[in-house]
Amino acid sequence: MNLALTVLEITAPVFLLASAGFVWVKLGFEFRTQFVTRLAMTLAVPCLIFTALMNTSLDKGALGTFVLAALAGHAVMAAAGEILCRFSGLERRTYLAPFIFGNTGNLGIPLAMFAFGEAGLGYAVVMLAVSAILSFTYGIYLVAGHSAGSKAIREPMVWATLLGALFLWQDWHTPRFLTNALELTGQMAVPLMLITLGTAVARLTPGETGKAVALSLVKFLVSAAAGWGLAAAFGLDPAASGVLILQLATPVAVTSYLLAEKFEADSSAVAGLVVVSTLMSALLLPLLLSQVLEI
Template identity: 65%
Template sequence: MNLALTVLEIVAPVFMLAAVGFTWVKLGFEYRIQFITRFAMTLAVPSLIFVALMQTKISGDDLGVFTIATVAGNLVLSVVFWVFVKVTGLNQRTYLSPLVFGNTGNLGLPLCIFAFGDAGLGYAVIFLSVTALWSFTYGIYLVAGQGSFGKVVREPMVWATILGALFLWQGWETPTFLTNGLSLMGQMAVPMMLITLGVAVARLTPGNIGPAIVLSAVKLAVCVALGWAVAEYFELGKIAAGVLIVQFATPVAVTSYLLAERFGADSNAVAGMTVASTVLSILAMPIVLAFVL
């Protein structure tokens, strides 16, 4: 009973804020998603990442092992689903990206914060940063036929991760007034991302719902199993393992739909997977969290 209450306290605020965004759009109110997303990814999320890394109490060695585990897990996941797409005959440009990339920012980050606290945040931002790098290169290559390394080096989130890791390694601290300002800005990131997730889902026009449900279930099962296997292989601690599994279990990222629409893949099919996997996560995430807590 206590575990069920704990899980409810974690997932309820997350999906409540997403529901606010969903309802806001359905009521016909304006929401400038491009502006909010750019603001979040340029200022709020990088501030959150930098302060979280700078102030984390996790040892550098533990973060190093977790980073290697995250990289290895994402590489294995990419290979597994590449084989899956080839065997099943699915269109690679349409389906491989949503199968590989989860919503580690909008949904995974808040879940890890509520579930594991400040320690979980430190691990979660590492996972988010690694997957963002992979998405900007391999993810864009899958859909467009070319990567975007130039976009990577211009991404504030990347530099926030590098600087945060440097400050952690050297034991540096920014002046109190600056830390407080960055912390305040970073606190905007989680509600903004969750509300934006709800808005994005509300605006999608899903197609091929039947196959989308099946593929979403396959993605969830493979990702949870892989997350558990990687955590066991690298002998991660309880919090690090929990973050790894939760982040791998996140539903299809909305960015997969945006890339499909931009580069001429089947965006309706990707929209169907995004909606199906997000709805599935409402049922699955409490079970995943009960497993890792």
């Protein structure tokens, strides 16, 4: 009973805020997704990443090990996705990127933060940075057939990660007045990401629901198993293990739909995966969290 209550306390704020965005759109209220997304990804999230890394009390070696585990997690998902596409006949450029990349930002960061506190936030922003860099390079290559490494370099949260890592390595800190301003700005990130997630799901139309349900379930099972295995293989501590497992198991990222739309893959199929996997995560992630908390 206590464990169930703990899981509810962790997951309820995440899905309530996402539901607020969903209801907002369904009521016909205006929500300028492009503006809010740009505000979050250009200002709020980079501030959150930088301050989380600068202020973290996590061991530098532990963070380095976590980066390797995160890279390995994406590699495992890529290999599993390649096998799935080859033997099921699914179009690689449509389905592989959504299979690899989860919603480590909008959903993963809040969930990790509520579940594991400051330590969870520190690991979660590292996972987001790894996922974002891979998404803007390898992910675009999968969908468009060409690399876009220059786009990753232009992303503010990539620079925030590098700068935060430098401050962490050197044990530097910004002046208190600046730190307060950066932390206050970063506090916008979590509610903005969750509400935007809800509005995005509300505006997408699922297609081929049966296939989307099957693929979403396969993605969840493979990613959760990969997370458990890699956490043990790399000897991660409980917080790092929990974040790795949860982040890998997050539903299909909305950015996968945006890439499919931009580069003319089957965007309607990806939209269905985003919607269905996100709705399924409301049931699956709490179940997974209940197991993770017992590590």
